[in-house]
Amino acid sequence: MHRLMTVICLTAAAGCSASLGPAPTDDLLIHNVIIISPERQEPSTATDILIRDGRIVAIAPDIPNDGSASLKVIDGGGRYLTPGLIDAHTHLSEIPGMTYQHEQANQKIARDAKQQIPRSYLYHGFTTVIDLNATPDYIARWNRRDIRPQAHFCGAAPVFDGYPMSFMPKPARYKIMPYFLYDESRADEFPEHADPTEHSPEAVVTKMRADGAICVKTHFERGFGGRGDLPVPTVDIIRELISFAHEAGIPVLLHANKQTAQQFGIDAGVDAFAHGMWTWNDRSTTTLNPEVINVLNIINERDIATQPTIQVLYGERDLHNPDYLRNPALRDVLPQSLIDWYATEDGQWWRKRMAENPYITELLEEGRWKDLDANAIARVTATLSFLAENNGALIFGSDTPSDPTFANPPGLNGRLEMNNWVAAGVSPQKLFRTATIENAQFFGLENEIGTIEIGKRADLLLLAESPLENVAAYDTINLVIVAGNAVAREDLSARSAERDGE
Numbered sequence: 071m072h073r074l075m076t077v078i079c080l081t082a083a084a085g086c087s088a089s090l091g092p093a094p095t096d097d098l099l100i101h102n103v104i105i106i107s108p109e110r111q112e113p114s115t116a117t118d119i120l121i122r123d124g125r126i127v128a129i130a131p132d133i134p135n136d137g138s139a140s141l142k143v144i145d146g147g148g149r150y151l152t153p154g155l156i157d158a159h160t161h162l163s164e165i166p167g168m169t170y171q172h173e174q175a176n177q178k179i180a181r182d183a184k185q186q187i188p189r190s191y192l193y194h195g196f197t198t199v200i201d202l203n204a205t206p207d208y209i210a211r212w213n214r215r216d217i218r219p220q221a222h223f224c225g226a227a228p229v230f231d232g233y234p235m236s237f238m239p240k241p242a243r244y245k246i247m248p249y250f251l252y253d254e255s256r257a258d259e260f261p262e263h264a265d266p267t268e269h270s271p272e273a274v275v276t277k278m279r280a281d282g283a284i285c286v287k288t289h290f291e292r293g294f295g296g297r298g299d300l301p302v303p304t305v306d307i308i309r310e311l312i313s314f315a316h317e318a319g320i321p322v323l324l325h326a327n328k329q330t331a332q333q334f335g336i337d338a339g340v341d342a343f344a345h346g347m348w349t350w351n352d353r354s355t356t357t358l359n360p361e362v363i364n365v366l367n368i369i370n371e372r373d374i375a376t377q378p379t380i381q382v383l384y385g386e387r388d389l390h391n392p393d394y395l396r397n398p399a400l401r402d403v404l405p406q407s408l409i410d411w412y413a414t415e416d417g418q419w420w421r422k423r424m425a426e427n428p429y430i431t432e433l434l435e436e437g438r439w440k441d442l443d444a445n446a447i448a449r450v451t452a453t454l455s456f457l458a459e460n461n462g463a464l465i466f467g468s469d470t471p472s473d474p475t476f477a478n479p480p481g482l483n484g485r486l487e488m489n490n491w492v493a494a495g496v497s498p499q500k501l502f503r504t505a506t507i508e509n510a511q512f513f514g515l516e517n518e519i520g521t522i523e524i525g526k527r528a529d530l531l532l533l534a535e536s537p538l539e540n541v542a543a544y545d546t547i548n549l550v551i552v553a554g555n556a557v558a559r560e561d562l563s564a565r566s567a568e569r570d571g572e
């Protein structure tokens with residue numbers, strides 16, 4: 071991507087840096103760091119690293135300062151240098167907890183939030199984000215900002231009128247989710263204006279590839295919260311989708327958090343599940359039963375990767391925590407104006423709607439908000455533990471925001487997901503590998519990012535503590551480097567934007 075941009079830059083001359091976002095004009099020399107990176111068996115000895123045009127060009131002890139005015143020199147102070155992290159499940163156009171109507175009614179708050187969101191991902195070390203359901207226009211706009219993680223997207227291919235487009239008004243849904251799939255068994259319900267040949271698996275994959283998608287996301291979801299009648303795709307449609315995606319060299323993720331949905335994914339041959347399995351056929355238990363273990367063993371045999379996204383469930387639960395909005399960690403990732411709005415009648419809309427569910431009403435009346443989703447959390451944690459113990463394939467992703475909940479804040483949500491993994495028994499080493507090179511490999515980005523090697527994009531973190539020792543090391547990030555631009559962590563905080571009068 072970057073090389074292509076450089077070529078465009080040379081020919082377009084003026085106005086170039088404005089359209090490119092963070093033009094990496096300065097060279098950067100970082101002295102005295104210990105490199106921790108997944109291609110290395112162990113941390114390096116003290117070394118220097120040189121970055122030019124946003125890429126790593128040299129790694130060696132004692133790289134001399136050539137004295138050129140454009141060379142910026144940083145003293146690493148013997149701290150740890152790692153690759154930037156990848157959050158491979160985000161929804162970047164959404165402000166957590168706000169609908170489109172709320173954004174329209176609170177434009178200044180929404181604008182400040184959208185200004186902060188990219189910085190919040192960086193604040194927590196995420197230098198690459200993958201949106202599992204985006205339009206190419208939004209991703210292009212995101213990547214034109216000065217300071218932001220590099221964004222990529224999957225084309226979302228639900229069967230027509232299935233989840234999640236079922237929640238959007240007609241006919242807008244056909245524009246919002248243009249890669250929907252035709253199903254001839256429901257031909258009479260297909261939208262009149264649409265052409266079935268443009269919604270075959272082949273046509274859909276061709277279109278999303280042309281639009282720049284690096285992956286396909288499809289869905290198997292009959293509904294939840296009292297709904298169970300949504301249309302789902304047939305296994306043949308998804309098999310065809312997978313075969314065209316693989317021909318195009320891109321992976322297919324399936325939205326599947328139920329045992330039946332993951333069984334469907336196994337039958338179809340998907341590459342990954344976009345959620346962990348938190349709904350089991352046997353709802354009476356939260357300890358692994360032989361049937362679930364059997365499904366997990368097949369998932370491992372077929373090397374199907376899992377994105378546990380446990381924060382989806384905490385995002386529902388924490389909404390009902392009366393102290394949630396007083397958590398000081400929110401102040402780094404959300405403007406105060408948005409936190410204040412969450413506390414208003416309007417801002418509480420989703421919490422109130424959830425609280426109307428009789429089961430939730432009862433829990434809340436008894437002060438037991440912590441029990442909400444407790445069984446689902448226990449089940450998905452048990453499945454993640456099993457996968458971790460049996461060396462199953464994982465993909466790191468936070469699903470930010472999952473519901474219309476405000477309890478899925480950008481950046482922080484991924485940081486909390488890391489804690490969930492470690493609590494399930496994933497080692498800090500495995501977590502680090504997954505959030506860097508393994509995520510990069512799954513999405514075909516391993517030549518660009520995921521390790522600290524010559525030629526790669528300089529997306530790096532400088533930390534005071536080692537992330538191989540303890541997940542809390544991610545709270546000791548000092549410096550975030552994106553395509554060679556170094557930004558002090560405190561300057562990425564929402565507190566700093568407010569201090570500077572934005």
Ligand SMILES: [Zn+2]
Binds near residue numbers: 202469
């Ligand atoms: Zn999602």
